[in-house]
Amino acid sequence: MCTVCGCSDGPKIDGKAHAHSHAHDHAHNHDHHHYGTGEAGVSVPGMTQERLISVESDILAKNNIHAASNRRVLDALQSFAVNLVSSPGSGKTTLLCKTIAALGDHPLAVIEGDQQTSNDADRIRATGARAVQVNTGKGCHLDGHMVGHAMDDLRLAQQSLLFIENVGNLVCPAAFDLGEDAKVAILSVTEGDDKPLKYPDMFTAATVAVLNKTDLAPHCDADLDTYEANLRRVNPDITVLRVSARTGDGMDAWLDWLRAGLAAKARA
Numbered sequence: 001m002c003t004v005c006g007c008s009d010g011p012k013i014d015g016k017a018h019a020h021s022h023a024h025d026h027a028h029n030h031d032h033h034h035y036g037t038g039e040a041g042v043s044v045p046g047m048t049q050e051r052l053i054s055v056e057s058d059i060l061a062k063n064n065i066h067a068a069s070n071r072r073v074l075d076a077l078q079s080f081a082v083n084l085v086s087s088p089g090s091g092k093t094t095l096l097c098k099t100i101a102a103l104g105d106h107p108l109a110v111i112e113g114d115q116q117t118s119n120d121a122d123r124i125r126a127t128g129a130r131a132v133q134v135n136t137g138k139g140c141h142l143d144g145h146m147v148g149h150a151m152d153d154l155r156l157a158q159q160s161l162l163f164i165e166n167v168g169n170l171v172c173p174a175a176f177d178l179g180e181d182a183k184v185a186i187l188s189v190t191e192g193d194d195k196p197l198k199y200p201d202m203f204t205a206a207t208v209a210v211l212n213k214t215d216l217a218p219h220c221d222a223d224l225d226t227y228e229a230n231l232r233r234v235n236p237d238i239t240v241l242r243v244s245a246r247t248g249d250g251m252d253a254w255l256d257w258l259r260a261g262l263a264a265k266a267r268a
Contacts, residue, residue, distance in 0.1 A: 063176055066144030070151060070179025074162065080262040081162040083178050085202060086186035087195075088168030091212045093120045095186065095245040095254075096163055100127045102255055107160035111150040113142040113167045120165065130154060141172040144179060159266055161258060170199040181261060182207040189213050189222040193230055200234040208239045210254065215244040 038049040074081050084092050100108065110131040112121040121133035132150040134142060147164060156162060164180060166173045174183075185206035187195055190213060196203040203209060209231050217224055228240050241257065243250035 060175065063144045066148050067177035067179040068144075070144055070148050073151060074156075074179060074181070075265075075268075077156055077158050077160065078266045078268075079156050079158070079160045079162055080258070080265045081164060081178075081180040082258070082261075083164045083166055083173070083180040083183045084186060085166045085170070085173045085183055085206065086168060086188075087170050087191060090168070090186045090188040090191065091245055092165050092168075092186050093123055095210065095212060095243065096165060097123060097127055098245045098248070098251065099163075099255065099258070100124070100129045102251060103161070103258075107157035109154045109156055109160060109162055111142070111147060111154070111162070111164045113146075113165060115139070115167060136167055140167055140169050141176055142166050142178060143176050147178045159262065161262060170195070170202045174199075174202040174205045181265065184208045184210060186210045186212050187227065187231075189217045189224065189227065190220055193223060193226040196227075196230045196234050203231055203234045203238065206235065206238060208241060208257065209235075211240060211242045212245060214242050214249060215247045 070081075084096065086092050096110065100110075108129060110121075110124045110129055112118075112124060112131055112133045113136060114120060114133070115136050115138065117135075118133040121131045124131040132153050134146050134150055136142065136146070142164065151162070154162075162180075164178055170185075183202075183206045185203055185208070187209055189211060196209075211224060211227055211231075214224065216222070224242060231238055231240055239257070241250060241253050243254055245251070
């Protein structure tokens with residue numbers, strides 16, 4: 001798990017170094033290996049389960065301090081923040097561009113997380129929206145510290161929407177609070193309907209699952225009901241929205257959810 005290897009330490013934000021790597025090589029002939037059965041939910045050679053829990057707790061505790069600071073800023077501004085998480089290629093950026101266009105003049109800003117390049121931030125800026133690119137180097141997720149610095153640069157307007165497009169990864173971002181109001185997991189119909197069962201932590205942590213690219217379902221024999229059933233197996237309370245960012249189908253429900261979240265934040 002990412003929190004054990006410590007890649008949350010020393011992030012690279014707008015050119016500041018953040019890197020980690022680890023590898024091991026071994027071979028076995030067994031048919032199945034499961035390293036997630038201990039109390040820590042992970043196995044690392046040479047480390048006990050107690051030590052793993054201690055290391056992970058320390059890393060997450062440091063992150064949560066930054067996340068709490070971000071949340072205080074967002075609460076004071078009555079701004080609604082969503083953390084968009086998914087595997088690479090799910091259509092996060094396309095969905096975000098279409099969302100920005102549909103929201104019109106409503107104040108909003110975007111934090112883009114990728115290991116390298118500013119491609120997605122450039123696409124967002126082309127819509128007229130403000131965006132800050134965060135490159136994580138070898139890091140596999142955004143953390144509260146990175147997001148806090150990006151928020152400083154954005155200088156969010158009162159009652160604005162903040163979209164945080166996380167690094168494409170269905171594992172590590174599940175563990176890291178960024179100060180957001182909700183995690184939104186985006187799942188493309190082309191990925192396979194067992195994806196929620198393979199990566200349950202992410203879909204358990206998410207408030208909403210956007211089942212994207214529904215226009216492709218007939219072309220890849222995707223059963224949308226099976227996708228939704230598997231999502232509810234790991235998270236019975238998750239809200240599932242079926243959307244095609246390309247055709248616009250289902251976008252109204254997604255936009256209504258965003259507006260409802262912002263209105264509730266203002267009332268609070």
